[in-house]
Amino acid sequence: MAQLARDDEAVQWKKWVESKDREAGDFLARKYMPLVSYHVQRISVGLPKSVSRDDLRSLGMMGLFNALERFEPDRDLKFDTYASFRIRGTILDGLRKEDWLPRSAREKTKKIEHAIERLEQEQMRNVSPEEVAATLGISPEEVISTMNENFFANIISVEDQMDHDEHDGKSYHIKDEKAILPDEHVIHEEVLEDLGRGISQLNKNEQLVLQLFYKEELTLTEIGHVMELSTSRISQIHSKAIFKLRNTLNSIM
Helix, strand or coil: CHHHHHHHHHHHHHHHHHHCCHHHHHHHHHHHHHHHHHHHHHHHCCCCCCCCHHHHHHHHHHHHHHHHHHCCCCCCCCHHHHHHHHHHHHHHHHHHHCCCCCHHHHHHHHHHHHHHHHHHHHHCCCCCHHHHHHHHCCCHHHHHHHHHHHHHHHHHHHHHHHHHHHCCCCCCCCCCCCCCCHHHHHHHHHHHHHHHHHHHCCCHHHHHHHHHHHHCCCCHHHHHHHHCCCHHHHHHHHHHHHHHHHHHHHHHC
């Protein structure tokens, strides 16, 4: 049965590459559509509810179609690997082009950051979301989600700025992507050590969720099945773990 499926896919790829056969294209799009759902779920973790998952899915489908158009089956590369790169890149590019974090959310972030800074100076330690929430009169979940949304937004902004700086027209050079400069190596090792210490301070459930999500690349739903918890509960554990790590890294840096 599996061999027949592979043979059928090979036939469809041949039709698509040679003549852009519409039925073949539909077959391949349906077969690899789960990749879109997978990357939408992973990227949407930590995004505000104002970001439509349908919009992310539309961007992901554009990435999938782009991958189908550009993929060359004769190359020594699996389509799902190539398509994943295109899908994820298209979604992130779409997010960069939109100011999807509302002004109210940015103002709320500033209030929370000021509260964290004040409490940490008073307590001389990292503070919990519960402590910050009590100070501001909001829920711990709101503290966690707001800070994680802002954290993700900053990552996108930094990546976008780096891309802009590399093409600002002031200088052009050929970069050896494989070369690791000494200072970059030191910084990389220090960040890994700090991250490792931060992870060791998480509770067992938080460590397990991060391992399954980032190392084993399971979805939140799959992690829920493994740990016998609801997807929403796994999402809460993930968000709280990221909040703790962000605080730890910020206090070090």
